[in-house]
Amino acid sequence: MSKFALVKVKEIVGTISFSKLVIDDYCPFDEFINEIEHQGNLRKNLLSVFAIMDQIANLKFLPQSKFKDITPKKEAIKEFEIKKGDLRVYLIKEEEHILILGGKKNSQAKDIHKFRSLKQRYLASKQSHRS
Amino acid sequence: MITRKEILKSPEYWFEEAQNELYRQLTAYMQREKITQTELAEKLGVTKGYVSQILNGNFNYTLKKLIELSLSIDLAPTINYHPVEAIIAREANVNSFSLITTKTTQVSMAASADSQNSGEATDKIFSIAEIKMKVA
Numbered sequence: 527m528s529k530f531a532l533v534k535v536k537e538i539v540g541t542i543s544f545s546k547l548v549i550d551d552y553c554p555f556d557e558f559i560n561e562i563e564h565q566g567n568l569r570k571n572l573l574s575v576f577a578i579m580d581q582i583a584n585l586k587f588l589p590q591s592k593f594k595d596i597t598p599k600k601e602a603i604k605e606f607e608i609k610k611g612d613l614r615v616y617l618i619k620e621e622e623h624i625l626i627l628g629g630k631k632n633s634q635a636k637d638i639h640k641f642r643s644l645k646q647r648y649l650a651s652k653q654s655h656r657s
Numbered sequence: 658m659i660t661r662k663e664i665l666k667s668p669e670y671w672f673e674e675a676q677n678e679l680y681r682q683l684t685a686y687m688q689r690e691k692i693t694q695t696e697l698a699e700k701l702g703v704t705k706g707y708v709s710q711i712l713n714g715n716f717n718y719t720l721k722k723l724i725e726l727s728l729s730i731d732l733a734p735t736i737n738y739h740p741v742e743a744i745i746a747r748e749a750n751v752n753s754f755s756l757i758t759t760k761t762t763q764v765s766m767a768a769s770a771d772s773q774n775s776g777e778a779t780d781k782i783f784s785i786a787e788i789k790m791k792v793a
Contacts, residue, residue: 537664559658573659573663592714
């Protein structure tokens with residue numbers, strides 16, 4: 527069974543902390559950051575994404591066009607999407623914000639599918655840990 | 658990897674802050690005055706499309722327009738300047754405070770455990786206490 531862990535995101539400073547999900551030493555969010563940094567042309571958008579996360583951490587209201595609740599009906603743990611240009615970041619909200627993964631606009635459907643699957647696996651692993 | 662310092666030194670960080678603050682002020686005004694986007698557009702003397710753009714957090718017009726919009730909702734947009742290095746340093750100090758407190762405890766324990774080296778350990782406590790004062 528996969529091992530899930532949360533690692534604090536030090537780059538975000540605010541009242542509510544941000545963590546990123548790590549599955550067996552693999553972090554989808556870090557992979558996304560590395561990919562965007564490697565490509566180079568969307569680096570400014572990436573900095574804007576960090577700025578948006580900073581405002582979320584500091585409990586500031588944001589327009590829906592930048593930070594959107596994408597939780598399906600009857601789902602207890604809230605799901606959110608951060609949007610800037612071509613970039614998308616998917617996160618869930620528990621006691622803190624948990625960054626699951628990021629991607630580009632053209633892979634949105636696939637990324638959301640992967641995001642929800644990781645979320646369910648993470649929540650299941652937490653549940654089995656408790657019992 | 659992107660660092661906190663790089664984020665704070667990027668125009669994108671401060672630009673997002675300014676755009677979204679204008680969004681927040683206009684949204685608060687609409688709620689306070691109980692008016693719609695169309696009524697807000699009339700009040701500001703701009704088109705509905707223009708208002709919708711601002712409410713999407715995408716304001717990027719002239720500085721003069723920003724001032725005019727703010728004054729239209731009875732707010733003076735004051736702009737403050739701070740040295741960016743001071744902002745970075747202030748955050749770093751807040752984060753290192755708990756670390757310093759932990760270190761002090763560790764050094765104190767080492768000092769009481771080995772009286773032979775207590776002089777050296779006391780020096781360490783002293784220098785850490787100095788840093789602590791600067792932080793406070």
